[in-house]
Amino acid sequence: MNRIVAPAGIFLLLVLGACEREERAFRADPIATETEEKIALVPLSPGSGPPVEHRTGKGKEYEDNAYHVAQGKRLYTWFNCNGCHSNGGGGSGPPLMDDRWIYGGQIENIVQTIREGRPNGMPSFRGKVPDDQIWELAAYVRSMSGNVAKDVAPGRNDDMHPRPAENREPDSPPVAGGSIPPSAEMPQ
Amino acid sequence: MHRRLACVFLILPLGACQGWQSALDTHGPAASALEALFWTFLSVLGFVWVLTMGAVALSLRRRRPEGEDPLVTNPRRESRMGWTISGAVALTVVTVLTLTGLSYASQKHLFEKRDDVLTIKVTGHQWWWQVDYEDSQADKRFTTANEIHIPVGEPVLLKLESSDVIHSFWVPSLTGKMDLIPGRQNTLQIQADREGSYRGQCAEFCGWQHAHMGMLIVARPKAEFDGWRDNQIRDATAPQTDERKRGEQIFFSKPCVMCHQVRGTSAGGKVAPDLTHVGSRQYIAAGTLPTTRGNIAAWIVDPQSIKPGAQMPVIKIEPDELDPLVSYLEGLK
Known part of the structure; x- marks a missing residue:
């Protein structure tokens, strides 16, 4: 008798593990306060030693959260990112679904790129997009090149798929490089 | 004491029969048809229920006298049962045919299309309603949200769409429910017979804030409605202070x-x-x-x-x- 009851009890206890659900943080806290990310775009630095870098680690809670990535996907079209970057393949802006990153492909780099803007057309969204939404967008951009966990990346579109869903993207770790499409280069 | 409490408790739900969002306080033809159907069904089914319960009570009290052998058939009785059953079958066929005809006639009336009616496109979003007034003249089209104004006594055609998940358009005082489905367009004709504000509510669970997805239908005389529309078409006035x-x-x-x-x-x-x-x-x-x-x-x-x-x-x-x-x-x- 005990041979059946004990494993059954353990099994039932294990089922309790399913009660924990992913947290959905609707309300950013503290309210829309910008974190200080120090990222270095070149390995050179005056004096001795490499340039000082400081990453707060806030990106982790966005990259590992399916709700944030899904919100980022929604905001990507709402804020017209696809106007220049298309569905990730790039247009007048560089592609986002490949492994080449002009300004670095880590989430903090992407956040800084959205906050500050970049030469040749990328506008600065600081003040126009609340900071937590910038993190959501950056987390989604990471998922476009397969750089977030498969169970976090969006699995399907609400409308027609222009390309495979984000959770089917092959892993492509960021590589420095990339180039600006000629159409986006400022006339010299 | 207990009986009095029970009475009060039974009367309280009656309060729900009135108000600006009630299927039993109707102000439009579609909702009135539904209300008539509701009361007809309630009275007919109530009557049948009382009858059945009476029969059950009666059969519990009275027993059939014993003595007859159920295996012995009686030709007169057999033919009587034959007539009863064929009568019931014929009655069912007649009922189904009548109901089909009635349903066709009433739906034809309800879903009648007219070309000159005011057309409004309502798009459901999580969790608000986008309202686009359509018109053949481009300068008469405009967009607003969550508040639909309509002229009294005129049919208005609603085109229902959704941008994300399934929602449902429901203004109990004016009309029944109609779903807003992503990727397709449903149409619904509404009409308000009396001036007033009627509350509507999303009636299909659409996520976290489904309960806070309300809207207001404001029915007013044609002249007032036109004035409202002219104002809505205008661009925002530049601030003065x-x-x-x-x-x-x-x-x-x-x-x-x-x-x-x-x-x-x-x-x-x-x-x-x-x-x-x-x-x-x-x-x-x-x-x-x-x-x-x-x-x-x-x-x-x-x-x-x-x-x-x-x-x-x-x-x-x-x-x-x-x-x-x-x-x-x-x-x-």
């Missing part, structure tokens, strides 16, 4: 413009309710809060405490920026 001018600047420098539109200005976002005449609407946040200064301020400062999960984010705003911003929005009449 210094406070409102400052408020406009704050509005443009904040994330508001990423999603909201104010016609006649550079704010052209189309993913959130159109704010061109937000001050003229009776409610904000899809029927959640009456439009007052305090409520607008509360909604801007902390929408996520009022409607957790709504797409309106918490934005960074300085204490001295709030008053001018609220004045600007409140004045968009």
Whole structure:
């Protein structure tokens, strides 16, 4: 008798593990306060030693959260990112679904790129997009090149798929490089 | 004592029969037809129920006298049963045919299409209603949100669409429910026979804030409706006072413009309710809060405490920026 009851009890206890659900943080806290990310775009630095870098680690809670990535996907079209970057393949802006990153492909780099803007057309969204939404967008951009966990990346579109869903993207770790499409280069 | 309490308790639900959102307080032909159907069904089925219960009670009291052998057949009785059963079958066929005919006739009346009617496209969003007034003349089209004005006594055609999940359009005092389904267009004709404001509600569970997805239908005489429409078509008037001018600047420098539109200005976002005449609407946040200064301020400062999960984010705003911003929005009449 005990041979059946004990494993059954353990099994039932294990089922309790399913009660924990992913947290959905609707309300950013503290309210829309910008974190200080120090990222270095070149390995050179005056004096001795490499340039000082400081990453707060806030990106982790966005990259590992399916709700944030899904919100980022929604905001990507709402804020017209696809106007220049298309569905990730790039247009007048560089592609986002490949492994080449002009300004670095880590989430903090992407956040800084959205906050500050970049030469040749990328506008600065600081003040126009609340900071937590910038993190959501950056987390989604990471998922476009397969750089977030498969169970976090969006699995399907609400409308027609222009390309495979984000959770089917092959892993492509960021590589420095990339180039600006000629159409986006400022006339010299 | 207990009996009195029970009586009070039974009377209380009657309070639900009246009000601006009630299927039993109807002001339009579609809802009236439903209400008539409701009372017919209630009385017929109630009568049948009482009859059945009476028969059950009777059969419990009275028993058939014993003695007859059930295996012995009686030819007269057999033929009587044959007649009864064929009668019942024939009656069923007649009933089905009659109901089909009645249903066709009433639906034909309800779904009649007319070309000259006012056409409004209603798009469901999580969790608000986008309202586009259509017209063959381009300068008579405009967009608003959560508040639909219609002329009294005229049929109005609604085209129902959805941008995300399935919603359902339900104004109990005027019409039955009709779903808003992503990727297709449903149509619904509504009509208000009496002037008034009728509340509507999303009737298909659509997520976290489904309960806070309300709307208002305002039915008014044709002349008043035309006046309202002329005002809605107009671009927002430029602010006159210094406070409102400052408020406009704050509005443009904040994330508001990423999603909201104010016609006649550079704010052209189309993913959130159109704010061109937000001050003229009776409610904000899809029927959640009456439009007052305090409520607008509360909604801007902390929408996520009022409607957790709504797409309106918490934005960074300085204490001295709030008053001018609220004045600007409140004045968009």
